[in-house]
Amino acid sequence: MPLNILDYDPYLEPFKEDLSLRLFEYARTKKRLLGVNGSLSDFANGYKYFGFQQEENRWTFREWAPAAKRAFLVGDFNNWENDFELKAAYGGVWEISSPGTLPVGSKVKVKLILENGQTVYRVPSYAMYAIPNETAQLDGVIVNPQYHFKNKTPQIKEAPLIYEAHIGISTEEYRINTYKAFTRDVLPRIKKAGYNTIQLMAIMEHPLYASFGYQVSNFFAISSRFGQPEDLMELIDVAHGLGMRVLLDVVHSHAVKNVGDGLNLFDGTTAQYFHEGARGEHSAWNTKLFNYGKDEVIHFLLSNLKFWMETYHFDGFRFDGVTSMLYHDHGLGTAFTDYSKYFSLNTDVEAVTYLMLAQELIHQINPQALTIAEDMSAMPGMALPISSGGIGFDYRLSMGIPDFWIKQLKEKTDDTLDLMGLWWELTTRRPGEKNIGYAESHDQALVGDKTIMMWLANDEIYWKMDINSPSLIIDRAIALHKLIRLVTFSLAGEGYLNFMGNEFGHPEWLDFPRPGNGDDYQHARRQWSLSEDPQLRFKYLLAFDQDMIDLEHRFKFLNQTDQLSQKWIKNEDKLLAYQKGDLLFVFNFHPSYEQTLSLLTKEKPELIFDTDDNKYGGFGPRSSFGWSKGELHLVLAPRTAMVFKIK
Structure with missing residues (x-):
């Protein structure tokens, strides 16, 4: 396979052997997994084999737990008794088949007897749904969603205009919102605002709400906080009908440590899914790290991607925490100042290979799918085709730009804005690679930080946003909010992203109900009414954002970087x-x-x-x-x- 990446960036020539190794490991792993003529799409069918399957007049359940000595399927459908014992099959798989139809709605767990005689209970690894029980741990729930999709995925020719959204905080009320309410109340807002792509956060089940969905326990289950599987299917279907595609914020970079809820120590061993020892621990996130060199783990994760695309009709993915995957030190404390930092013993070649396989699979299933890498390190070739020696993503996030703006607003004065530095930050790209530009995302709004509008307005946002209240601070805030967005929108990428509510200068920050704030929902909601109140100046920022986004609809200039x-x-x-x-x-x-x-x-x-x-x-x-x-x-x-x- 030719290294066309060198034509894009000749400065990579000294690292030609490293780039060749990238392609060699990718090809070698594919051959090991697929043989000579196999396809990744056929390989990634784990969700059609494991878990609960309805097969004509019988249902079957399979689980992979190679270190277990015995296995049982228990739940409220059999009074949590041991009468459903699974039989050992090939490769550490356990299975059971029973006449009849699935006992839909039943709580269920896998009961495993380990080699040391210990009895443990686990949520099935392919469970599509899980809910907290009286001990605050999760129980699997047997579901067999029946939803008929009415709308095809829209064929969008213009640049991605992405509306980053979190279902739970999308209501103005002091509660967790639902898929159904989001479909009814928020989808029309996004459509009216002009965005053509929705990026949904926190969909994969996570025990800790405050983790923002980034500590996943059950990779095939939707977050039950927001509703039923059919509700999410309807949300995506309605979005398609409105002409918008939907991306999943997928978390394959790590997993929650919780034992019993998720994959950690599932069969009593760490090595089933994760690396042993320090390599399997993320010191900053306190989470578990996948072993991307293990065939069964690759199968699990690739099957997960295909599942979300085929079962829920997601149109692509934003891969979270890619930097953490790429390097053994997870990019912590590393300054990526020269190319040698990308091609060293610190690089996790197995993770790079997995990401390449994931991109090939996704585009094999849907050639129009959209994939975005969250990589702060700027790994060369991240958004170049695999055939050119790249990793295969469609876009990378322009992650340095929000940091530029926050640093400007926090540490500098308006008259010291460095336009040369701004131009370089907004226009510098890896050659041949497309970027998603943004001034701020959910990251910049999390507790401990503030939105751009809050940095600009501070306390005056509470008292002086009335259209009849003069304020030089608010005048400056509104003016700069518009300039920051327009220059970022037009220069920072071949696509654009906005976090919900920030388009109208949503005040304050994001914080989830937790013991530290008295389980308060004040900052875990979106105050849409601020933009609808004719007496408040938030309406001006919303009108500006709508017309700014409309520039792309009218002139389609974002992709015209050349x-x-x-x-x-x-x-x-x-x-x-x-x-x-x-x-x-x-x-x-x-x-x-x-x-x-x-x-x-x-x-x-x-x-x-x-x-x-x-x-x-x-x-x-x-x-x-x-x-x-x-x-x-x-x-x-x-x-x-x-x-x-x-x-």
């Missing part, structure tokens, strides 16, 4: 101008002064967007422009931007 040209940049006057596709963007970041600028344009430009417009909470139109003999003359008010159509 048609990006810088027209003007100067730190002293805080002016920035650039053309992308048919659009010309002109920014005045100066906090105090009106600035003038002249730019050459062959055709007379048409003003299509002005951040200073009254409907966006501005004071304009204060800026002005004129065009004569191929030259555009601009006068820009402070903290404003204008967008022109120039063709």
